[in-house]
Amino acid sequence: xxxxxxxxxxLVVWITGNGQVPGETTTSGTIRYxxxxxxxxxxxxxxAAYSEMLPRERTESKILxxxxxxxxxxxxxxxANNEMVEQEGANVVVQVYQDNNKVxxxxxxxxxxxxxDFMTRQFLIESDQGATDWKLTGNQQTLLGFPCQEAVREEDxxxxxxxxxxxxxxxTGPGNQGNLPGMILAVDVNDGQRTxxxxxxxxxxxxxxxxxxxxxxxKVTAEQYRKIVDExxxxxGAEGGSGGGQVMIRIxx
Numbered sequence: 001x002x003x004x005x006x007x008x009x010x011l012v013v014w015i016t017g018n019g020q021v022p023g024e025t026t027t028s029g030t031i032r033y034x035x036x037x038x039x040x041x042x043x044x045x046x047x048a049a050y051s052e053m054l055p056r057e058r059t060e061s062k063i064l065x066x067x068x069x070x071x072x073x074x075x076x077x078x079x080a081n082n083e084m085v086e087q088e089g090a091n092v093v094v095q096v097y098q099d100n101n102k103v104x105x106x107x108x109x110x111x112x113x114x115x116x117d118f119m120t121r122q123f124l125i126e127s128d129q130g131a132t133d134w135k136l137t138g139n140q141q142t143l144l145g146f147p148c149q150e151a152v153r154e155e156d157x158x159x160x161x162x163x164x165x166x167x168x169x170x171x172t173g174p175g176n177q178g179n180l181p182g183m184i185l186a187v188d189v190n191d192g193q194r195t196x197x198x199x200x201x202x203x204x205x206x207x208x209x210x211x212x213x214x215x216x217x218x219k220v221t222a223e224q225y226r227k228i229v230d231e232x233x234x235x236x237g238a239e240g241g242s243g244g245g246q247v248m249i250r251i252x253x
Contacts, residue, residue: 026168029203033062033174037194068136068179071172073103104213105172118215123225132179143185145200151180161188
């Protein structure tokens, strides 16, 4: 008579640093980011006395929806736009206009669609994501429980440093940053001039109705948009640049 022998089997499941099982569960979800940008506002003439009253940085909340096929990065609605400071009977109102910028990435077609607001005008930029000249540094750190690697590159004279995690195997990230073998959780531009840092990750499925590429605005190329911004900023006596929000200052006495 044959005896049935039970052999114990050890089941091993690899878990990422955030307690998620790699695979389909980590390729769709929502990431919230905090964007910080240093403000260097210079006032001249009689208004120069109010320079010390002005804010030194601007903080904005952003959100990234992602799936294996696409991603959408946009501002969190209902953020405060105005900040008032007072000194010796004078009011300085800093009005920060929250841009309705959106960046949609078609990860299958390798295309990027950007909706950008500038000086009350809206533009739509479509471009090929192409290859990005990232260089891995070998540095590592953990962000929100995810093991991350550092990559650097230069773009339009700016030094960009990104931290990405292969534990979320979707090649995208905040704003115009992407094309790395994993999700970008943090970005540093020009040594802290602008930073983007993930504050939370949620792997709940994203509603397909949310993942729609922007369609509003005048269609222009990336080069045409940069030229429009640079020319307008020169007219106003300010530095050119296609990123960041719009800051307006009103001084009443």
